[in-house]
Amino acid sequence: MKAKKKAMISQPMAGKTHEEIVETRDKAVAVLEGMGYEVVNTLFTDEDMKGHSNMKIPLYIPLHYLAMSLESMSSCNVIYFCPGWENARGCRIEHDAAAEYGLEVMYG
Numbered sequence: 001m002k003a004k005k006k007a008m009i010s011q012p013m014a015g016k017t018h019e020e021i022v023e024t025r026d027k028a029v030a031v032l033e034g035m036g037y038e039v040v041n042t043l044f045t046d047e048d049m050k051g052h053s054n055m056k057i058p059l060y061i062p063l064h065y066l067a068m069s070l071e072s073m074s075s076c077n078v079i080y081f082c083p084g085w086e087n088a089r090g091c092r093i094e095h096d097a098a099a100e101y102g103l104e105v106m107y108g
Contacts, residue, residue, distance in 0.1 A: 005077040007037035007106075008069070010095065012088035024082050028108055032080055040076055042069050066090045070097060078104040 009028045013021050021043070029039050044065050069090070073079060079098045085091035085107075098105050 004036060004038040006040050006075060007032045007078045007080055008040045008042055008073055008076040009080050009082065010042075010069070010085055010091045011082035012084040012091055014088065028080050028082055031108065032078075037078065040072050042072050044068055062090065066093060069094060073097060073103070076103065078106055080106045080108060082108045 009025055009032070011021065011024055011028070016024075025043055032039050070093075073094065079094065081091060081095060085095065095105065097103075
């Protein structure tokens with residue numbers, strides 16, 4: 001049995017409600033799963049941060065989440081960028097990393 005290809009979602013989050021973030025993510029998940037991808041969860045919470053690092057409290061939490069996202073990216077075949085990614089610092093960094101390392105990118 002052939003393993004499913006994995007996809008990660010990159011989306012702007014600053015200034016958005018949790019509901020807006022989840023709604024955008026759900027749409028992206030539907031697109032990717034419809035194409036046969038397994039979607040890696042990168043919608044991190046404070047619970048995900050616990051035990052991920054030896055640090056008790058990261059000094060820069062958004063940077064820590066970005067590091068977790070880049071780690072997840074290393075196991076993905078494709079990165080899906082949601083609308084507005086180009087205006088979000090973390091998404092731009094993820095985009096640069098994907099491009100520099102030759103990962104396939106898709107845009108929503």
